[in-house]
Amino acid sequence: QVQLVESGGGLVQAGGSLRLSCAASGRTFGTYTMGWFRQAPGKEREFVAAINRNGGITSYADSVKGRFTISRDYVNDTVYLEMSSLKAEDTAVYYCAARTLSSVVTTMREYNYWGQGTQVTVSS
Helix, strand or coil: CCCEEECCEEEEEEECCEEEEEEEEEEHHHCEEEEEEEEEECCCCEEEEEEEECCCCCCCCCCCCCCEEEEEECCCCCEEEECCCHHHHHCEEEEEEEEEECCCCCCCHCCEEEECCEEEEECC
């Protein structure tokens, strides 16, 4: 089992940047595929980005491609989401998720563990 704790959210102006962190504890960090999802008010949770076990494969939602970057740090057992050129529509609670299988997927139900989320608010 793994525990996930997100941090780094906050209020930022449109066009600005933020870096979200997700610290993992418990089982070996390197055995999990990691993902970021987000949920805006009144909307369903949606896929943002994912990275495979060794960091060699990433996937992004079309809406964030070219603006967001997912990465992972095996020393600190942390996955990051670097967000730039932020837009008002990026406002949401951002969740970190872990998947025990190796393939990078975009579906929520394929992820086994979830963090509590961190709020990102982009003012226009």
